[in-house]
Amino acid sequence: MDYVPTIGLEIHAELKTRTKMFCSSSNDPDEKRPNVNICPVCLAHPGTLPVINREAVRHVLRVGVALGGKLADYTEFDRKNYFYPDLPKGYQISQYEYPLVLGGELNGVTLTRVHLEEDTASSIHPEGKQNASYGAGDEGTTVIDFNRAGVPLMELVTEPVISSAAEAGAFARELQLLLRYLDASEANMEKGEMRVEANVSLGQKSKSKSQKLGTKVEIKNLNSFRAMERAVEYEIKRQKEVLERGERVVQETRGWDEGKQATFPQRSKEGSADYRYFPDPDLPALQLSELSELSRECLEAGLPELPWQRRTRYLAMGIKEEDARMLTAEPMLADFFDSVLKAIPSSVTPQMASNYTTNDLVKLIRDTKGRDSEYITDIPISARNFSIILQLIGEKKVSSRIAKDLLQESFSSDRDPAELATERSLFLGQKASDLSPIVEATLQKHAKVVEDYRAGKVSALQYLIGETMKATRGTADPNVLRELIISAIT
Numbered sequence: 153m154d155y156v157p158t159i160g161l162e163i164h165a166e167l168k169t170r171t172k173m174f175c176s177s178s179n180d181p182d183e184k185r186p187n188v189n190i191c192p193v194c195l196a197h198p199g200t201l202p203v204i205n206r207e208a209v210r211h212v213l214r215v216g217v218a219l220g221g222k223l224a225d226y227t228e229f230d231r232k233n234y235f236y237p238d239l240p241k242g243y244q245i246s247q248y249e250y251p252l253v254l255g256g257e258l259n260g261v262t263l264t265r266v267h268l269e270e271d272t273a274s275s276i277h278p279e280g281k282q283n284a285s286y287g288a289g290d291e292g293t294t295v296i297d298f299n300r301a302g303v304p305l306m307e308l309v310t311e312p313v314i315s316s317a318a319e320a321g322a323f324a325r326e327l328q329l330l331l332r333y334l335d336a337s338e339a340n341m342e343k344g345e346m347r348v349e350a351n352v353s354l355g356q357k358s359k360s361k362s363q364k365l366g367t368k369v370e371i372k373n374l375n376s377f378r379a380m381e382r383a384v385e386y387e388i389k390r391q392k393e394v395l396e397r398g399e400r401v402v403q404e405t406r407g408w409d410e411g412k413q414a415t416f417p418q419r420s421k422e423g424s425a426d427y428r429y430f431p432d433p434d435l436p437a438l439q440l441s442e443l444s445e446l447s448r449e450c451l452e453a454g455l456p457e458l459p460w461q462r463r464t465r466y467l468a469m470g471i472k473e474e475d476a477r478m479l480t481a482e483p484m485l486a487d488f489f490d491s492v493l494k495a496i497p498s499s500v501t502p503q504m505a506s507n508y509t510t511n512d513l514v515k516l517i518r519d520t521k522g523r524d525s526e527y528i529t530d531i532p533i534s535a536r537n538f539s540i541i542l543q544l545i546g547e548k549k550v551s552s553r554i555a556k557d558l559l560q561e562s563f564s565s566d567r568d569p570a571e572l573a574t575e576r577s578l579f580l581g582q583k584a585s586d587l588s589p590i591v592e593a594t595l596q597k598h599a600k601v602v603e604d605y606r607a608g609k610v611s612a613l614q615y616l617i618g619e620t621m622k623a624t625r626g627t628a629d630p631n632v633l634r635e636l637i638i639s640a641i642t
Contacts, residue, residue: 160312174202194302208304221256491535499546
């Protein structure tokens with residue numbers, strides 16, 4: 153029997169706003185002290201009233217415009233009722249029947265909706281008998297930090313049209329990139345600022361090639377893109393084994409165990425009726441057409457160049473697809489590269505600039521800032537100085553070896569590379585008569601290598617050129633050296 157996987161994603165992202173969704177408490181994801189960004193509203197004290205955060209609404213509508221979705225004219229907030237320790241009200245303010253955005257598409261995946269809600273508090277499970285940050289707690293107990301309670305949370309739901317773990321991963325990564333380009337969310341999965349849940353079902357393909365959908369299983373606790381991809385792959389395999397045994401797949405919510413690399417059952421899957429949605433009586437419905445700054449035209453005018461637009465622009469310049477993707481995936485690096493493009497002369501091609509950026513510069517950043525950092529947040533060298541180095545290479549004033557040294561020095565001090573090259577006499581330009589004694593000394597020192605070349609070992613020539621370049625501190629023109637060496641030994 154042929155089985156066809158069908159995958160849908162539900163993605164939550166904490167939005168970048170100064171305050172929480174319905175109160176004036178600070179929205180600070182980097183706060184380490186528990187229960188300091190709280191107030192009677194987000195703690196659900198009796199008699200308190202929520203107030204809608206306009207900036208959060210604007211963030212979601214901008215996402216909707218970028219995705220090509222239909223923006224709501226009428227929208228309202230609903231109460232989603234369930235009881236859990238991290239939910240102080242006993243219900244969550246969310247959106248059900250009238251979300252802010254309907255439809256849209258990203259990375260070839262059609263979307264169902266994008267709506268706005270409030271986040272829950274954080275459940276902390278202290279390790280050991282004491283936890284310095286969260287106070288006393290016996291091992292095995294759970295404590296609650298309400299700093300996150302009420303933080304604006306965007307939820308995006310895809311249609312069940314994804315057919316593989318790789319496709320799901322590509323979609324989620326592109327969404328994270330979009331949120332960063334729009335400055336709507338940092339979307340760091342390691343901090344819980346972006347959380348992915350995958351709905352996986354395995355259906356049968358009939359002889360008519362039509363597909364019968366299977367039972368949907370939701371996977372939670374996915375804290376990285378790779379974990380999500382592995383969980384989906386595992387769940388497809390697990391469900392296939394269940395069906396091949398002649399058993400039924402149970403509709404349920406499962407978690408992901410990173411250590412065991414396996415999903416595990418958590419609870420039976422709720423339906424919308426279980427949450428008893430109804431309009432929140434404390435919040436007004438919104439008629440967005442009455443707010444001119446939230447009109448589609450106004451929002452479109454304020455959009456930056458989007459990730460896929462920037463990627464297409466780079467490819468049109470002749471930049472390699474791999475480089476175009478790397479640049480686009482790092483917004484700060486791409487902004488830096490665009491500044492370099494404006495500064496370089498005609499002697500430097502965009503392809504050359506991208507090659508030095510994605511290889512030499514990125515290597516320096518990773519080595520200095522740590523290769524485990526999720527994305528680039530600081531580039532010590534200025535775009536001006538980097539473009540000067542490219543210009544020196546393009547005009548053949550320095551060798552590529554010297555250029556790497558200038559990059560390292562300017563990266564550390566941000567000094568003008570041309571000044572450094574002048575101070576240290578690093579410019580190319582020695583006459584052949586000046587280089588001849590250096591070549592002669594190198595050939596005498598490496599007489600065995602010279603004999604190897606004469607015997608037909610072609611690679612020996614490159615070694616001799618390299619050794620002579622070292623003797624000149626990289627200031628010689630390699631092409632001139634090649635001619636001098638060949639002339640001297642043949």
